[in-house]
Amino acid sequence: MKLKAQIVDVDTGSVHKILLNPVDITHLAMFAGERVLLKYRKSETVAIAESTSLVDSGQVGILNEVQRELHVKDGDLVEVSSDVKPTSIKAIRKKMDGLALSGEEIHAIVEDLVAGRLSDIDISAFLVSEHIRGLTLEETVHLTRAIAEEGEQLDFGTNVFDKHSIGGVPGNKVSLIIVPIVAAAGLLIPKTSSRAITSPSGTADTMEVLADVEFSVEELQRIVKNTKAAIVWGGSLNLAPADDLFIQVEHPLQIDPRPQMIASIMAKKLSTGIQHLVLDIPTGEGCKVTTMEEARKLSRDFITVGTELGINVHCAMTYGSQPVGHAIGPALEAKEALETLMGGGPTSLIEKSTGLAGILLEMGGLAPRGVGRKLAKDILASGKALEKMRQIIEAQNGKASILPSEIPIGTHTSILRAPSDGYVATLQNRALVRLARAAGTPKFHGAGLYLHAKVGSRVKEGDPVITIYSETSGKLRDAVDVAKSLMPFTVEGMLLRTMTDTEQYSH
Numbered sequence: 230m231k232l233k234a235q236i237v238d239v240d241t242g243s244v245h246k247i248l249l250n251p252v253d254i255t256h257l258a259m260f261a262g263e264r265v266l267l268k269y270r271k272s273e274t275v276a277i278a279e280s281t282s283l284v285d286s287g288q289v290g291i292l293n294e295v296q297r298e299l300h301v302k303d304g305d306l307v308e309v310s311s312d313v314k315p316t317s318i319k320a321i322r323k324k325m326d327g328l329a330l331s332g333e334e335i336h337a338i339v340e341d342l343v344a345g346r347l348s349d350i351d352i353s354a355f356l357v358s359e360h361i362r363g364l365t366l367e368e369t370v371h372l373t374r375a376i377a378e379e380g381e382q383l384d385f386g387t388n389v390f391d392k393h394s395i396g397g398v399p400g401n402k403v404s405l406i407i408v409p410i411v412a413a414a415g416l417l418i419p420k421t422s423s424r425a426i427t428s429p430s431g432t433a434d435t436m437e438v439l440a441d442v443e444f445s446v447e448e449l450q451r452i453v454k455n456t457k458a459a460i461v462w463g464g465s466l467n468l469a470p471a472d473d474l475f476i477q478v479e480h481p482l483q484i485d486p487r488p489q490m491i492a493s494i495m496a497k498k499l500s501t502g503i504q505h506l507v508l509d510i511p512t513g514e515g516c517k518v519t520t521m522e523e524a525r526k527l528s529r530d531f532i533t534v535g536t537e538l539g540i541n542v543h544c545a546m547t548y549g550s551q552p553v554g555h556a557i558g559p560a561l562e563a564k565e566a567l568e569t570l571m572g573g574g575p576t577s578l579i580e581k582s583t584g585l586a587g588i589l590l591e592m593g594g595l596a597p598r599g600v601g602r603k604l605a606k607d608i609l610a611s612g613k614a615l616e617k618m619r620q621i622i623e624a625q626n627g628k629a630s631i632l633p634s635e636i637p638i639g640t641h642t643s644i645l646r647a648p649s650d651g652y653v654a655t656l657q658n659r660a661l662v663r664l665a666r667a668a669g670t671p672k673f674h675g676a677g678l679y680l681h682a683k684v685g686s687r688v689k690e691g692d693p694v695i696t697i698y699s700e701t702s703g704k705l706r707d708a709v710d711v712a713k714s715l716m717p718f719t720v721e722g723m724l725l726r727t728m729t730d731t732e733q734y735s736h
Contacts, residue, residue, distance in 0.1 A: 230257060232289040234269075234305045240293045244352075245276035245345035248290025249309075254280050259311050262348060266312040267299060274298040275312050275346045294345060317341040321351060324358040332371040339375035339471045352478045356486060364488035366530060370537045372488065376471045376496035381446055383419075383466070384502050385453060390418045390589050391501070393494055394509035395527075396428060397517040399661050400552035400680075403509070404432045404460065405566035406582035407589070409618035410608050412458035416593045419453045421463035421501055426480060429665035429677060430559045433462035438563035438636060438674050440627025452624045460621060468500040469493075485517070487527065495534055505541045507588045511549025515658035521546065543588050547581060551656040551684050554578035558670045558677015561698065564636045570615040571633070577683075583609060639668070639675035639698035641705040645712055647688040651721035656684055660717035664697065668708035673700040682718075694718055 230253065237248060247265065254261060261280035267273060267289075276295050284290045289307055291299070301307060320334035330338075338355060341347050364372065392407050404420055411418045422432035422442075433442045443465035444452065452459045464473065472493045479485060498506055508531055511517070512524040528544035535542030554575045556565040568574050569582070587601025596604045608614050623629035647653075661678060669676030679696045682688050695717065699705035 230309050231306045232287060232309050234291050234301045234303060234307050235284060235288045236296055236301075236303050237290045237292050244348055245274060245294045245298070246292050247276045247278055247295055247309075248281050248284045248292070249278045250282060250284050250286040250288070251280050252286040253289075253309075254278060257309070257311050262350065264312040264314065264346065264348075266310050267295065268308040269299040269301045269305060272299045275315075275344070277348045315341045315346045317347065318351065321355045321358070324362060325354060327362045329365055330368055330371075332374075335368060335371040336375045336378075339372070339379055342474055343379045343471050349478055352475065353482060356475065356479055356482065356484060356489065359486035359489055360484045363486075366533055369488045369491055369530070370534055372492040373495045373499065373534060373538060376469045376492055377499040379471045380469045380500055381467045382500055382502070383446060383449070383468070385417055385419055385450070386502075387504065388417060388593065389501070389503050390416050390505045390593060391420060391498060391503045392418075392507050392509065392585055392589065393498070394511065395490065395494070395517055396511075397515075397658070398511040398549045398553060399429050399658060399665065400554050400557040400562060401511070402430075402432070402435050402556070402562040402566045403553060403578065403582040403585060405435060405563070405618070406569055406578065406609070406614070407586045408458050408460055409570065409614040409621060410583070410586040410605050411589050411593075412456065412621070413608050413613040413617040414590055414593070414595055414604070416457070416589065416595070417453065418458045418589075419449065419501060420458065420460045421466065421468060421497065422460060424462060424464065425671040426476060427662070429557050429662055429670040430562055431671065432460065434559045434671040434674070435562045435566070436460040436625075437462075438560050439567070439631060440622045440625035442625065444625075452621075456617070456620045456624050458617065458621050459625065461625070463497060463501075469496045472496055487530070491530055491534055495531070495538060495540065498540055499538055503540060505589070505592045506535065506543070507585055507592070508542055508544045509585060510544055510546050512546050513548060513550030516549040518549075541592065543592060545585055545588060547584075549658075551658065552661060552680060553581055555680045555683070556677065557661060557665050557680070558668070558698065559674040560636050560638045561677040561679060564633045564638070567618075567631070567633045567636070570609070570618050572610070572612075579606075579609070637675055639673070639677070639700045641699040641702050643697045643705055643709050644693045645695040645697070645717070647682070647690055647692045647694050647720050649690050649720055649722055651688065653682045653684050653686045653688060653694065653718060654721045655719045656680065657715070657717050660715040663715060664695075664708055664711050664717050667704070667711040668697050668699045669701065669704040673704070675700045676704065688720060694720075
């Protein structure tokens, strides 16, 4: 069937889509949500057909991804026909039945994903099957390789180092301390980082306060050649694009299958040419990993997959039941990281950063086992890490001499105070994340939280515990409302709730 193209300026992201009138869907003997094959001159592509009366019969709504594939214009005649299901659908159904997949089947799924031949429903089916059925380590290795091979492959030579965290702890700005320490010691550490998806700030969001983070492959290679380091956003490099497509579907499903998490992290390291990786696994209440037993199992899986991929992985199980340092949010975290490099900073940030950096220094043969932390602390105290960070900032088009006081933060503030005398008993990670995001993070870099007291701190009634920063009065009101409903901290002895005789019957 030939239909007249109607260009619709809409990006669909994960899959190629077109719009068809219900009459034409019936003529094609198909249902909405099924695939169609589109041909225009010598170009062709597969897309998912959505049904809508906004497009007249005889027309086909061409969305941006399909338009870029076909180079079609308004009014051009496009041939539309029912398309057979891609072979990877059989593999997805096989995993739904709990059967193991071959390397070829897994590669087919990832290839079809990147080509836009899978619908969100197909991708969801695969991810939910992973979540319920799991993957073997062999399948995980195949998935990792497939994700890596569908994107850019970087080559920085031999002895390339990196640090990564599985996430889940707000305020974890340690990469901005670790990278300059390791690079100042002479090791190569091209840090490609993510932006926040559900957290208040990703490493790339925090670094963006100080310098540019979006570069081409050639620009990144030049930066690393000059400074031995970089802290950039991996999304601008087309590294493992399949991973981003998986994440787009994972997020609304609110699932994070462990095999997918392992493949996601390791594929990006494989794409970047990393040979030595220290992996931070925050453990404790409110984290992705809550027990040491679970952390040890996850560590073994990462190490095994790393060995198969030729990556030397050391896992560090770290305390994760409360934020690292006192600052949460891009600008506040960048400010705290810079203060730490300049000789200040909170103890928790210094200890975690130098501990992880020390492992990398030991892996690089620069310190005997158990001595790496001391060397990392010496480099930090000497000012060499600060000097290296200023080189990195300048190489990434930032102001090398920037001071913490020059970093702008939100001017709309509200203080959450201790309701009674006592010790801070809990800081709820998930509540703090929701509170920071309500204030505007990560979109508004100046938004966030500052924790005046952490677990174990003694406070008196009325003392500030958390200051909320926002760039607008509206977002500040939103955050204050969230704080009232979530109770992000508790003080020993504080009154949590009251109930009257009438309330017990009111729900």
